[in-house]
Amino acid sequence: MDKLIHGTAADGTIRVMAAITAEIVREAVRRHQTSPTASAALGRVLTGTLLLGSSLKDFDRLTVRIECDGAIEGIVAETNAQGKVRGYVRNPLAESKGNTVDVKEIIGKGMFHVIREAGFDVGLYREPYHGSVPLYTGEIGDDFAYYLLKSEQIPSAVLLGVALQSEAPYIKAAGGVMLQIMPGANEHLITMIEDTIAHAPHLTKLISEGAAPEDLVKMALGIIDYEILDEREVEFKCSCSPERAAALIASLGKAEVESMLNEDKGAEMTCGFCNQTYHLDEAQLQEIIDSLSN
Ligand code: ZN
Numbered sequence: 392m393d394k395l396i397h398g399t400a401a402d403g404t405i406r407v408m409a410a411i412t413a414e415i416v417r418e419a420v421r422r423h424q425t426s427p428t429a430s431a432a433l434g435r436v437l438t439g440t441l442l443l444g445s446s447l448k449d450f451d452r453l454t455v456r457i458e459c460d461g462a463i464e465g466i467v468a469e470t471n472a473q474g475k476v477r478g479y480v481r482n483p484l485a486e487s488k489g490n491t492v493d494v495k496e497i498i499g500k501g502m503f504h505v506i507r508e509a510g511f512d513v514g515l516y517r518e519p520y521h522g523s524v525p526l527y528t529g530e531i532g533d534d535f536a537y538y539l540l541k542s543e544q545i546p547s548a549v550l551l552g553v554a555l556q557s558e559a560p561y562i563k564a565a566g567g568v569m570l571q572i573m574p575g576a577n578e579h580l581i582t583m584i585e586d587t588i589a590h591a592p593h594l595t596k597l598i599s600e601g602a603a604p605e606d607l608v609k610m611a612l613g614i615i616d617y618e619i620l621d622e623r624e625v626e627f628k629c630s631c632s633p634e635r636a637a638a639l640i641a642s643l644g645k646a647e648v649e650s651m652l653n654e655d656k657g658a659e660m661t662c663g664f665c666n667q668t669y670h671l672d673e674a675q676l677q678e679i680i681d682s683l684s685n
Pocket residue numbers: 629630631632662663664665666667
């Protein structure tokens with residue numbers, strides 16, 4: 392299963408997180424049937440969202456939403472504190488022109504939003520945190536870094552990669568690494584990191600060769616010592632279910648459900664996040680009608 396690690400370096404003044412996400416991206420691509428370039432874009436966003444989520448303790452749900460004017464139109468990913476992630480793109484068939492995978496071309500210009508919601512688990516709903524910045528390059532990794540700098544005042548380095556291949560399972564490898572520089576970090580170390588990353592082998596090459604999350608940390612930090620504080624399994628998992636689909640149908644109201652029963656002889660719902668379709672037959676619709684008071 393895919394793994395996510397996080398840790399610290401330089402006496403806690405640098406936070407580091409890294410993940411290998413090939414299974415997650417394969418599952419997302421299988422569910423949404425995305426084009427190669429849309430797969431790369433979605434894979435980078437899913438990976439970046441997991442990395443961003445791993446540094447936060449006081450939240451239940453973190454959502455990254457890209458609204459853009461390129462062919463892909465938009466990307467949404469959501470993760471929780473349990474390491475589950477789900478996501479989708481608005482136009483799965485978006486493809487860059489020519490023979491190259493050009494993520495920034497299908498993204499175009501737009502906005503990068505982060506929404507953090509907390510308190511659901513314990514029934515204490517707190518006001519969600521919402522941060523937005525314009526897209527920086529549309530290459531996704533840069534956009535996460537730009538968001539962290541502008542919205543959270545955290546200088547960072549974010550490298551995200553998805554390696555594609557022409558045969559199934561199409562995603563050869565996927566992963567990413569994020570460094571966050573905390574207040575008090577030594578300027579000399581920051582320069583060292585910038586230099587290390589500038590001269591490091593390409594992330595996509597490393598993950599294609601079978602790198603583990605810790606290899607990505609080493610690549611980004613060079614000779615700087617680090618400590619891994621946590622390692623967890625992560626997966627593409629949606630929170631939808633037949634029960635939730637039925638509850639959503641019920642929320643439309645008795646008249647609407649009666650018309651579904653009488654006119655359509657059933658109902659169908661598709662979850663946007665995971666593309667799972669739920670069918671409700673006549674008996675199930677009747678059951679919902681019976682459960683709704685007059
Ligand atoms: Zn779903």
